[in-house]
Amino acid sequence: MDGERWRLLFNDYSNSSFVELLRRESPHLVPGLGPASAAAPAEPVHGTTVLSMRYRDGVIMAGDRQATAGYQVASRRIEKIFKSDELSGVGIAGAAGPAMEMAKLFQTELEHYEKVEGENLSLEGKANRLSQMIRMNLPAAMQGLVVVPIFAGFDEKAGVGRLFKYDITGGRYEETNYDAQGSGSKDARDSLKKLWKRDMAREDAMRVSLEALIDAADEDVGTGGPDLVRGIFPSVKTITRSGFGDVPEDEVRRVCEGILADRTRNSDGT
Amino acid sequence: MPLPYYVSPEQMMKDKAEYARKGISRGRSLVTLECGDGILLVAENPSTLLHKISEIYDRIAFAGVGKYNEFENLRIAGIRHADVKGYSYSRGDVTAKALANAYSQALGNIFTQDIKPFEVEVLVAEVGDTNGAKSEIYHILYDGTIEDERNYAAMGGQADEIRRFLKDHYQEGMTLGDALQLGVRALTVTQNKTLTERDLEVAVLDRTKAQRKFRRIPLEALGQLLGAGSKPC
Numbered sequence: 346m347d348g349e350r351w352r353l354l355f356n357d358y359s360n361s362s363f364v365e366l367l368r369r370e371s372p373h374l375v376p377g378l379g380p381a382s383a384a385a386p387a388e389p390v391h392g393t394t395v396l397s398m399r400y401r402d403g404v405i406m407a408g409d410r411q412a413t414a415g416y417q418v419a420s421r422r423i424e425k426i427f428k429s430d431e432l433s434g435v436g437i438a439g440a441a442g443p444a445m446e447m448a449k450l451f452q453t454e455l456e457h458y459e460k461v462e463g464e465n466l467s468l469e470g471k472a473n474r475l476s477q478m479i480r481m482n483l484p485a486a487m488q489g490l491v492v493v494p495i496f497a498g499f500d501e502k503a504g505v506g507r508l509f510k511y512d513i514t515g516g517r518y519e520e521t522n523y524d525a526q527g528s529g530s531k532d533a534r535d536s537l538k539k540l541w542k543r544d545m546a547r548e549d550a551m552r553v554s555l556e557a558l559i560d561a562a563d564e565d566v567g568t569g570g571p572d573l574v575r576g577i578f579p580s581v582k583t584i585t586r587s588g589f590g591d592v593p594e595d596e597v598r599r600v601c602e603g604i605l606a607d608r609t610r611n612s613d614g615t
Numbered sequence: 616m617p618l619p620y621y622v623s624p625e626q627m628m629k630d631k632a633e634y635a636r637k638g639i640s641r642g643r644s645l646v647t648l649e650c651g652d653g654i655l656l657v658a659e660n661p662s663t664l665l666h667k668i669s670e671i672y673d674r675i676a677f678a679g680v681g682k683y684n685e686f687e688n689l690r691i692a693g694i695r696h697a698d699v700k701g702y703s704y705s706r707g708d709v710t711a712k713a714l715a716n717a718y719s720q721a722l723g724n725i726f727t728q729d730i731k732p733f734e735v736e737v738l739v740a741e742v743g744d745t746n747g748a749k750s751e752i753y754h755i756l757y758d759g760t761i762e763d764e765r766n767y768a769a770m771g772g773q774a775d776e777i778r779r780f781l782k783d784h785y786q787e788g789m790t791l792g793d794a795l796q797l798g799v800r801a802l803t804v805t806q807n808k809t810l811t812e813r814d815l816e817v818a819v820l821d822r823t824k825a826q827r828k829f830r831r832i833p834l835e836a837l838g839q840l841l842g843a844g845s846k847p848c
Contacts, residue, residue: 363702367699460670460694
């Protein structure tokens with residue numbers, strides 16, 4: 346056995362994985378590994394609509410800011426788009442608690458790999474890793490705590506932005522142009538279908554994604570629109586060759602106000 | 616059956632220490648300096664792929680000298696310690712002090728219990744934040760001895776001479792360029808050669824950066840800094 350010991354080092358593929366490290370050394374910290382309860386919690390908090398689309402410089406991600414518990418608003422200012430590393434982000438929809446935990450774990454996983462190995466995972470590798478983490482959540486998903494994120498990033502090798510959607514079993518599907526997730530996703534997707542064009546500039550891409558979110562908020566009770574009274578606006582992020590960037594709130598406010606003004610002018614409100 | 620030789624504990628420790636010191640002194644040296652905008656780490660290291668300096672966490676960097684595989688193991692253990700702690704508490708709760716203590720315990724245990732001690736010295740540096748918190752530099756020796764250093768530290772083969780040199784020449788609040796030039800001069804103090812950017816591995820814990828402060832200085836930038844000197848940090 347002792348003579349075999351060095352060989353085990355070669356067979357340990359999980360050396361750079363934070364999730365495997367937790368599983369091995371602090372299993373109580375791994376989300377979703379606890380004993381499953383028979384009944385789902387009555388009304389878990391849900392995040393609603395997130396979307397992502399390609400544009401000229403990379404990808405844009407946007408999400409509304411509302412979380413709901415049943416028919417109640419649970420939070421008006423929740424953040425649904427998380428930076429996972431310099432060149433990628435994850436937008437969460439579904440049960441907010443497990444989803445945010447997953448985003449945090451995913452971020453740590455990528456950072457851990459980068460530090461241990463001294464280089465970044467490929468975008469493909471990151472997307473696969475997230476898929477495995479969603480699969481870990483399957484028992485919880487069967488009880489109603491569904492987490493279905495969107496993952497988007499800039500692929501350095503190919504020089505383009507790419508985006509991936511997932512299903513609850515961890516199935517990973519690459520989308521070429523745009524996608525939306527969450528309760529208002531159908532409306533957002535319909536809107537994107539009409540408005541999205543190839544190689545849009547940043548300004549146009551921002552406007553299109555906010556149009557889609559406002560449409561989703563219009564049709565879906567769970568999704569929050571721009572809140573002019575409290576000054577809460579959707580969060581918008583861009584991921585390009587030069588990294589993950591926040592679009593400043595002032596800019597988002599200006600675009601939102603422009604869209605709303607146009608809609609008012611058309612007087613039928615659509 | 617021959618009786619095992621009796622070796623007094625004192626002798627045994629002495630032998631081990633001598634063995635470890637010999638291993639370390641064969642390696643090239645490394646210095647770290649506090650400068651205006653952070654902490655600079657400079658190592659003589661001709662390899663661009665095998666690093667002696669590395670990021671541990673937001674404000675914390677690691678540096679090792681001696682046997683590569685041994686300090687590489689310690690480096691990964693440090694990243695694991697920091698990431699688990701940051702994940703289970705919060706990012707702000709990961710401190711260089713706790714990490715340095717863990718290294719000290721680990722090296723101390725290895726030194727007393729294993730037949731072969733680690734032939735390494737490691738350094739843990741944490742840059743203070745912009746509202747004036749102090750930077751911390753911990754230096755841990757092969758036997759677990761831990762020292763907290765102020766302003767500058769040196770380790771490796773010629774550490775004593777380098778330390779003496781830095782004591783005479785170090786100034787507070789240097790720019791990055793000045794600190795780098797001083798560091799390089801310190802590394803060459805015992806040898807009759809000049810070091811170019813190709814012989815160096817340089818990284819900085821940059822206070823002005825957001826969240827993750829660690830940044831490697833790439834070759835071209837290094838050449839410029841070495842040429843120009845007194846550029847702002």
